[in-house]
Amino acid sequence: xxxxxxxxxxxxxxxxxxxxxNCKSSQSVLYSSNNKNYLAWYQQRPGQSPKLLIYWAxxxxxxxxxxFSGSGSGTDFTLTISSLQAEDVAxxxxxxxxxxxxxxxxxxxxxxx
Amino acid sequence: QVELVESGGGVVxxxxxxxxxxxxxxxxxxxxxxxxxxQAPGKGLEWVAVISNDGSNxxxxxxxxxxxxxSRDNSKNTVYLQMNSLRAEDTALYYCAKSYTGSYDAFxxxxxxxxVTVSS
Numbered sequence: 250x251x252x253x254x255x256x257x258x259x260x261x262x263x264x265x266x267x268x269x270x271n272c273k274s275s276q277s278v279l280y281s282s283n284n285k286n287y288l289a290w291y292q293q294r295p296g297q298s299p300k301l302l303i304y305w306a307x308x309x310x311x312x313x314x315x316x317f318s319g320s321g322s323g324t325d326f327t328l329t330i331s332s333l334q335a336e337d338v339a340x341x342x343x344x345x346x347x348x349x350x351x352x353x354x355x356x357x358x359x360x361x362x
Numbered sequence: 363q364v365e366l367v368e369s370g371g372g373v374v375x376x377x378x379x380x381x382x383x384x385x386x387x388x389x390x391x392x393x394x395x396x397x398x399x400x401q402a403p404g405k406g407l408e409w410v411a412v413i414s415n416d417g418s419n420x421x422x423x424x425x426x427x428x429x430x431x432x433s434r435d436n437s438k439n440t441v442y443l444q445m446n447s448l449r450a451e452d453t454a455l456y457y458c459a460k461s462y463t464g465s466y467d468a469f470x471x472x473x474x475x476x477x478v479t480v481s482s
Binding site: 293301310340342350 | 407
């Protein structure tokens with residue numbers, strides 16, 4: 250199985266400042282035939298279900314604020330929140346969907362103010 | 363709007379069985395793969411199982427392989443998770459989730475979850 254490892258496990262950032270979360274996969278999730286990275290980011294606010302933020306490593310789902318951005322390719326990926334808002338307090342997960350046999354998540358990164 | 367509503371959770375003894383249901387609405391159900399994902403109390407997300415849009419292909423996490431089965435009824439817009447030989451470590455909130463564009467994709471909608479507690 251592809252193992253997803255996030256860093257850091259927790260992060261405290263001031264309002265209006267940048268937050269950066271990293272995700273590393275144990276093998277590449279870049280599919281060469283279509284040049285797509287099979288990598289998504291989710292936000293889970295306290296007491297809520299997860300919500301999709303980013304898919305194909307860098308595409309924002311409709312309705313997601315543009316302060317959220319995703320980058321990276323192959324095995325190394327980053328979720329960046331450009332200017333932290335209070336409502337961004339949550340746990341963030343990366344996920345690979347490269348392997349149709351399993352869809353593994355990272356362990357999560359807890360973001361606090 | 364898309365809605366996924368899980369049901370069937372509860373308290374069950376180790377070794378017993380339970381069947382979860384997820385009723386979907388607001389989209390063309392028979393186009394999309396559907397998933398189950400679980401979250402143990404205070405822990406992260408663990409993918410459990412996937413079923414293809416027509417039910418012909420299914421995959422499971424190693425932790426549940428041989429004990430859990432997944433099925434769907436496209437006439438009822440419902441996906442099921444049959445959980446047998448339950449263990450304490452299966453205690454979790456179980457979410458169903460919809461594949462974004464069909465197959466091999468992220469999960470764009472999630473239900474609110476149904477809680478399964480395995481305890482004697």
